[in-house]
Amino acid sequence: STAANSSKKGNTASGNTIKIGVNMELSGAVAGYGEQQKQGIELAVSQINSKGGIKVDGKKYKIKAIYRDNKSTTSGSASVAAQLVNNDKVQAVVGPATTNDSTAAIPNVTKANVASVSPSATDDGYTLDKNGKVQKYVFRSCFDNSYQGQTAAKFVTNTLKGKKVAIIADNSSDYGTGLAKAFKKQFSGAIVSTQYFQEGDKDFNAMLTAIKNKGFDAIYAPGYYSEVGLIVKQARQIGIKTPIIGSDGMADPKLAQIAGNANANDIYYTTPFSTKSADTDTTVKSFMDAFQDKFGTEAPTFSALAYDSVYMVKAAIEKAKSVNSEDIAVAMAKIKNMKGATGTMTVDAKHNPEKPIAIEQMNGGKVEKAITVK
Amino acid sequence: MTHLLQVDHVTQQFGGLKAVSDVSMTVDAGELIALIGPNGAGKTTLFNMLTGVNTPTSGTITFTTAKGTMKVNGKRADQVAAAGMSRTFQNIRLFSDLTVLDNVRIAMTHRTRENFAETMLRLPSFYKKEQAITDEAKALLKDFGLERIGRSIAGELPYGEQRRVEIVRALATKPSLLFLDEPAAGMNPEETAALMALIKKIQADYDVTVILIEHDMALVMNLVQRIYVLDHGSLIAEGTPSEIRNNAEVVASYLGGAPVAEG
Amino acid sequence: MKRNIRANFIWLFIMVFGFVAIDAMEFTGIVNTFMENAFVTVGINIILAMGLNLIIGFTGQFSLGHAGFMAIGAYATGIMLQTMDSPIGFWLSVAVGVVIAIIAAIIIGVPTLRLRGDYLAIATMGASEIIRVVINNLKITNGPAGLFNIPQYATWPVVYVVMCITIIMIANFVHSRAGRAVMSVREDDIAAEAMGINTTKWKLAAFVFGAATAAVGGSLHASYIQTISPSEFGIMNSIAILIIVVLGGAGSLTGTVVAAVVLGIIDTVLQNFGTLRMVIYALALILLMVFKPGGLLGRWELSFKHVGKKGARAE
Amino acid sequence: MLKVSNLNVNYGGIKAVRDVSFEVHTGEIVTLIGANGAGKSTILKTISGIMRPKSGLITYEDKAIQNASAAAIVKAGISQVPEGRHIFAGMTVMENLEMGGFIHKRGTDMSATFDNIFAHFPVLAERKKQDAATLSGGEQQMLAMARALMAKPKLLLLDEPSMGLSPIYIQKIFEIIQTINEQGTTILLIEQNAKQALSIADRGYVLASGEVKMTGTGKELLANEQVKSAYLGG
Amino acid sequence: MHTIMQQLINGLSLGSVYALLALGYTMVYGVIKLINFAHGDVYMLGAFWGYYVIRFWHVNFFIALVSAMVLTAVCGVVIEFLAYRPLRHAPRITALITAIGVSYFLENIMSYFFGASARNFPQVIKVHNYHLGGFSVSNVQVLILVTALVLMVALQLIIKQTKMGKAMRAVAVDPDAAELMGINPNHVISFTFALGSALAGAGGVLIGLYYNSIDPLMGMTPGIKAFVAAVVGGIGSIPGASIGGFLIGILETMVQAIGLSAYKDAAVYIVLIIILLVMPSGIFGKRSKEKV
Ligand SMILES: Nc1ncnc2c1ncn2[C@@H]1O[C@H](COP(=O)(O)OP(=O)(O)OP(=O)(O)O)[C@@H](O)[C@H]1O
Numbered sequence A: 001s002t003a004a005n006s007s008k009k010g011n012t013a014s015g016n017t018i019k020i021g022v023n024m025e026l027s028g029a030v031a032g033y034g035e036q037q038k039q040g041i042e043l044a045v046s047q048i049n050s051k052g053g054i055k056v057d058g059k060k061y062k063i064k065a066i067y068r069d070n071k072s073t074t075s076g077s078a079s080v081a082a083q084l085v086n087n088d089k090v091q092a093v094v095g096p097a098t099t100n101d102s103t104a105a106i107p108n109v110t111k112a113n114v115a116s117v118s119p120s121a122t123d124d125g126y127t128l129d130k131n132g133k134v135q136k137y138v139f140r141s142c143f144d145n146s147y148q149g150q151t152a153a154k155f156v157t158n159t160l161k162g163k164k165v166a167i168i169a170d171n172s173s174d175y176g177t178g179l180a181k182a183f184k185k186q187f188s189g190a191i192v193s194t195q196y197f198q199e200g201d202k203d204f205n206a207m208l209t210a211i212k213n214k215g216f217d218a219i220y221a222p223g224y225y226s227e228v229g230l231i232v233k234q235a236r237q238i239g240i241k242t243p244i245i246g247s248d249g250m251a252d253p254k255l256a257q258i259a260g261n262a263n264a265n266d267i268y269y270t271t272p273f274s275t276k277s278a279d280t281d282t283t284v285k286s287f288m289d290a291f292q293d294k295f296g297t298e299a300p301t302f303s304a305l306a307y308d309s310v311y312m313v314k315a316a317i318e319k320a321k322s323v324n325s326e327d328i329a330v331a332m333a334k335i336k337n338m339k340g341a342t343g344t345m346t347v348d349a350k351h352n353p354e355k356p357i358a359i360e361q362m363n364g365g366k367v368e369k370a371i372t373v374k
Numbered sequence B: 001m002t003h004l005l006q007v008d009h010v011t012q013q014f015g016g017l018k019a020v021s022d023v024s025m026t027v028d029a030g031e032l033i034a035l036i037g038p039n040g041a042g043k044t045t046l047f048n049m050l051t052g053v054n055t056p057t058s059g060t061i062t063f064t065t066a067k068g069t070m071k072v073n074g075k076r077a078d079q080v081a082a083a084g085m086s087r088t089f090q091n092i093r094l095f096s097d098l099t100v101l102d103n104v105r106i107a108m109t110h111r112t113r114e115n116f117a118e119t120m121l122r123l124p125s126f127y128k129k130e131q132a133i134t135d136e137a138k139a140l141l142k143d144f145g146l147e148r149i150g151r152s153i154a155g156e157l158p159y160g161e162q163r164r165v166e167i168v169r170a171l172a173t174k175p176s177l178l179f180l181d182e183p184a185a186g187m188n189p190e191e192t193a194a195l196m197a198l199i200k201k202i203q204a205d206y207d208v209t210v211i212l213i214e215h216d217m218a219l220v221m222n223l224v225q226r227i228y229v230l231d232h233g234s235l236i237a238e239g240t241p242s243e244i245r246n247n248a249e250v251v252a253s254y255l256g257g258a259p260v261a262e263g
Numbered sequence C: 001m002k003r004n005i006r007a008n009f010i011w012l013f014i015m016v017f018g019f020v021a022i023d024a025m026e027f028t029g030i031v032n033t034f035m036e037n038a039f040v041t042v043g044i045n046i047i048l049a050m051g052l053n054l055i056i057g058f059t060g061q062f063s064l065g066h067a068g069f070m071a072i073g074a075y076a077t078g079i080m081l082q083t084m085d086s087p088i089g090f091w092l093s094v095a096v097g098v099v100i101a102i103i104a105a106i107i108i109g110v111p112t113l114r115l116r117g118d119y120l121a122i123a124t125m126g127a128s129e130i131i132r133v134v135i136n137n138l139k140i141t142n143g144p145a146g147l148f149n150i151p152q153y154a155t156w157p158v159v160y161v162v163m164c165i166t167i168i169m170i171a172n173f174v175h176s177r178a179g180r181a182v183m184s185v186r187e188d189d190i191a192a193e194a195m196g197i198n199t200t201k202w203k204l205a206a207f208v209f210g211a212a213t214a215a216v217g218g219s220l221h222a223s224y225i226q227t228i229s230p231s232e233f234g235i236m237n238s239i240a241i242l243i244i245v246v247l248g249g250a251g252s253l254t255g256t257v258v259a260a261v262v263l264g265i266i267d268t269v270l271q272n273f274g275t276l277r278m279v280i281y282a283l284a285l286i287l288l289m290v291f292k293p294g295g296l297l298g299r300w301e302l303s304f305k306h307v308g309k310k311g312a313r314a315e
Numbered sequence D: 001m002l003k004v005s006n007l008n009v010n011y012g013g014i015k016a017v018r019d020v021s022f023e024v025h026t027g028e029i030v031t032l033i034g035a036n037g038a039g040k041s042t043i044l045k046t047i048s049g050i051m052r053p054k055s056g057l058i059t060y061e062d063k064a065i066q067n068a069s070a071a072a073i074v075k076a077g078i079s080q081v082p083e084g085r086h087i088f089a090g091m092t093v094m095e096n097l098e099m100g101g102f103i104h105k106r107g108t109d110m111s112a113t114f115d116n117i118f119a120h121f122p123v124l125a126e127r128k129k130q131d132a133a134t135l136s137g138g139e140q141q142m143l144a145m146a147r148a149l150m151a152k153p154k155l156l157l158l159d160e161p162s163m164g165l166s167p168i169y170i171q172k173i174f175e176i177i178q179t180i181n182e183q184g185t186t187i188l189l190i191e192q193n194a195k196q197a198l199s200i201a202d203r204g205y206v207l208a209s210g211e212v213k214m215t216g217t218g219k220e221l222l223a224n225e226q227v228k229s230a231y232l233g234g
Numbered sequence E: 001m002h003t004i005m006q007q008l009i010n011g012l013s014l015g016s017v018y019a020l021l022a023l024g025y026t027m028v029y030g031v032i033k034l035i036n037f038a039h040g041d042v043y044m045l046g047a048f049w050g051y052y053v054i055r056f057w058h059v060n061f062f063i064a065l066v067s068a069m070v071l072t073a074v075c076g077v078v079i080e081f082l083a084y085r086p087l088r089h090a091p092r093i094t095a096l097i098t099a100i101g102v103s104y105f106l107e108n109i110m111s112y113f114f115g116a117s118a119r120n121f122p123q124v125i126k127v128h129n130y131h132l133g134g135f136s137v138s139n140v141q142v143l144i145l146v147t148a149l150v151l152m153v154a155l156q157l158i159i160k161q162t163k164m165g166k167a168m169r170a171v172a173v174d175p176d177a178a179e180l181m182g183i184n185p186n187h188v189i190s191f192t193f194a195l196g197s198a199l200a201g202a203g204g205v206l207i208g209l210y211y212n213s214i215d216p217l218m219g220m221t222p223g224i225k226a227f228v229a230a231v232v233g234g235i236g237s238i239p240g241a242s243i244g245g246f247l248i249g250i251l252e253t254m255v256q257a258i259g260l261s262a263y264k265d266a267a268v269y270i271v272l273i274i275i276l277l278v279m280p281s282g283i284f285g286k287r288s289k290e291k292v
């Protein structure tokens, strides 16, 4: 911080720009997800600026996003975080995408008193320190694993009336395994088999053949669209017809493309962001349209979550009436009923967004309906 | 009396080929012996067995020094070398990226000790030991007139010098028995003469028994005391140079009409 | 003797000077967290690459399994600090990591070091992947989610001092009877055996030593970054360390330090290039190797043995 | 047939060959003698295109070849038995020989050549299927020579063909060289065994430190006092 | 029983992918002793080429396959010329690092221009499942298997029967001596890269079709697995690469079949290590012990 306001902690915007640092996986193993998030951020930033920016104490600020690549590594993330908060002097950080990269950034943003919002760090413990106390500067715009996994379990029991489930989970990050764990904890029926796959796997025939005759009513497949799409495809091709339930990592238009429309039947996934709700929700609709305009494709969940992360920063600034990062962090914890593309959210005591969760049902490659779950 | 080296009925089989078949021989301390024979007779193969590079298919090799008796077959080459047998190779095998001095010092590894603590902490005892190793290596090089190339990279030396360094390196292991595989190959008559002087010197000054393989009859006949002749894997003759020179079988299979310098 | 002591003092002076210089810069705020991060990353990379250079550059054994040993150290620290949150706990965890890594290195090394060249590389890579998969599926390691909120005991002074100790130890190893023995294995193992060197033993010694330093590097990484997960210890991470070794010059410790610094600078600067970062990095890597095929320094080493002594010929 | 004029070859900064000129006429045996490191092998490597000269001209059958690729030079009819044998390890003796005949079109009848070679080197016939790497030193030397003959060269470059051979075989190798020569192959020979080389050579050149010091017919050089004392062992 | 048969088919399909890639590795390695890390990325290039020509030029599958092979062959030759040829006489590990650099470059430049996320490959061939007594095979699986087998046989013929094949072996052993036989090593090496890369390109299109999902990093994991396959089979050996590929495919499948999916990679590596300990040069690798 500069000498002028050295009494104050954190970074304060100078001139009439508010800087938002983006600590993102733009290369490396999960660059695909980082790229989608970057698009959401770009959209949010350009929208906000074209509407005149953010007004604080009567002064209008434009926002500027500074994108830095953490190479999908923890040390890259720690370094990028440090550069953003110390050298670029940003007022808030958005990102990184994965839990591990996000936790690696915590010490450095904390030291600099800058809030960071991860669009997709889903591990339950992400916002907490090791004593279970909430981390003051750490936020997210996505659900934690427990909430989503438990919701899926409830849905299988209550709505699908499933008694036996086979789980196929992504084993390369906390996401798949965390969801699977939460699901198992909540689910009252039997788990007939739990299988794991790795990010980038393409062949699931062996696994599916192995579980095919285990007599399950549904498959729970927490993971990302790139692999789950293939699971759906290959499952249907070898004749597994049971419902396949997944998580928000599946909520991507590419899911049906990869699975093939003909195969994408009886698919359900938990998601904060329902393309269906565009019919009723103007915020969602405007996001969807703007995204389609700007990038020529339907908006994926990752983009929506990142988009909302930027809006969380905006909301916090407006609430704090300050362009100081410390103030922004304090205000962010108090966000209430912020309308976002992924629903109307309130930041709870653990810095998790409380927002309604939806379950989308896909048939023939199309989302048929969205079921809101409490 | 026990022999320095006793070879009993050793055989080396490669698939269907008996490269060495049922060879027995003895070597006594202080001797200078040549092993000759046509190309492919099994000379190098025999050397390989004697020095632990290959294990014989059958037969026994016993090596006896003041330190004790050792059954060579079944031992690794480094154990054999540590026991006191050292060698050079038909195709020079120097540590070619290292200096000549290091080549020699490496050969002293097995008979020197530096413990972990003194190495890591650079205790005075470490420097003392290093100095001793270096001094000994330098002295050895000096003795063979190689001290000026101590810091040269071994692989960059002319062929003849590489051969000499290889011999000196073998000597640095403090062998009681030294094997030289074609030390004069690729040398001109002048260099060969110098090599002979060198071998004599080793024998005299270092108390080493020498066995060498050589096709240069001028060298063999003038230098050695005893000759073993191998052909098709078997020993066909054994004797003094003059006996061998006049052995009809050896002449027919090996020497031919080649002019052989008189002893 | 005097010459050696003088050289040692120069080294000591440089190391102390480096420490004081960094400390002063930290104190005056010239170095902020970002630069400190870069320093520490370079420091840890030096520790890791030193060990690998010993194995690859000096002993000539192509190991691609460094990340596995690093993981062992990292997880030892990550797990132990959960219950032993104290400096003693940290150092204890480093020691435990080293011991486990040594045991693992012996188990892996004894059978595989018989293999040659690329076959060894693949086998060690496989062994390292096995370690990673096991960690990925264990409960105590928290599976793929990894561990976070690891207390930070590996501050920059700790990393700096450990780095210096590692450099000294590896340099001392290399410049001794042991170093000559492993180099002879690299040059010609058949000739080495014929000179009385137990090649298996020396290969293993270097491999184990390298593994131990990898574990130390892993421990420091875990405690500095405070987050670890199995995905950080994959093949690509072994390769990242290999790149440092080769770029600096396999067989040059000075080169390793230089390469780690150069790559650290490149990496830090490229952080400003967003999406193009890795494209530029890749091109830089190709160009550096094409124009400096022996590595930046080849096998050259910085030495102070000649300092202050005219005409002295050191060895 | 072959004319080398003012050849200079360097290894980095080291001048290995300086201003060397000599020629080989069709049907001759010409030998280059000289101490270790005189530059003999370097000259051969330059002729066969493995090394590039710094300056100078090499003409073969009236064509300049100093910039031709090694492959093109072999096709033009020059074969080399390299120093240090360079046999193809891991390939059998027979495969090595087939590689020697690589430049011939598929389907060329090589049986006469094979017969000729196996007549000269009966050991190789016995060892057709053996991995060439496991041959003894002398056997490898024979293989290297046989392999070069497979190309049916017009000009054969021999770099120390007698190295590592037994006395009886050294005799034989010189006989073989003479036979090959009589059968129409021109020969450029390098030998440590200068006495024998000169005795079968039509002409010889004496090299020292990269320069031609003397030239003459084989007989003249054999009789020369200087040559005698320096290269023939007194 | 049916399940086992079905799994075997699964394993063979997966294995044929690895085998196709392993062939390219083994050829390049066999000739210049370089682990061509970028090989998996050349396969990715093939897949992307197939994707674009089918999607935007609407060519049929066969043309896509052949044109991808041509394109990747050219890429392979260019990569060799620019990145590896200058290092012909450098230590091999240097060339390995360059290969890694090339791999990074291809992955990231493709991400930069075409985006890093997965996309679906146009399904030009409609999938049919043939049900044969309880287990099923798809036409695409058959296509892949047959293509792989045909290419393997063709390759084996090239190596064993043509002069180029012989020249490849000679260059592999001793490029200098090969030159003295009238062989131009540069041509041979270019040819090797062209052939190996073409196979990878074919593999890319086939895999795109089979799994219907391609992305710039798709070459990484199969690349490494394929290299492992080549090593298991005995590097440099064509039948070895094929057998190694199938072996690993079947192994992975079987490990998953018994429910140990989380350990499938570990199992592959354990088997790899065991095979190498028993046969230090792989299954078909020649162990030419150095003669002293
Ligand atoms: N590993 C092996 N496999 C098969 N045959 C081998 C092997 N090693 C050597 N031989 C064969 O054994 C025989 C003896 O070889 P060796 O090298 O001992 O001969 P040598 O007497 O040293 O000959 P030279 O004087 O030519 O060096 C040769 O015919 C050789 O081809």
Ligand SMILES: Nc1ncnc2c1ncn2[C@@H]1O[C@H](COP(=O)(O)OP(=O)(O)OP(=O)(O)O)[C@@H](O)[C@H]1O
Pocket (backbone or CB within 6 Å): B157, B158, B159, D011, D014, D015, D016, D034, D035, D036, D037, D038, D039, D040, D041, D042, D043, D083
């Ligand atoms: N690869 C190389 N690098 C540097 N210098 C070399 C190289 N090869 C040869 N030389 C030097 O070039 C000079 C000529 O070497 P060359 O091999 O032509 O000699 P030669 O007459 O064939 O000797 P020899 O009888 O030992 O075979 C020597 O001084 C040698 O040291």
Ligand SMILES: [Mg+2]
Pocket (backbone or CB within 6 Å): B043, B044, B045, B090, D136, D137, D138
């Ligand atoms: Mg021999």
Ligand SMILES: [Mg+2]
Pocket (backbone or CB within 6 Å): D040, D041, D042, D083, D159
């Ligand atoms: Mg020569």
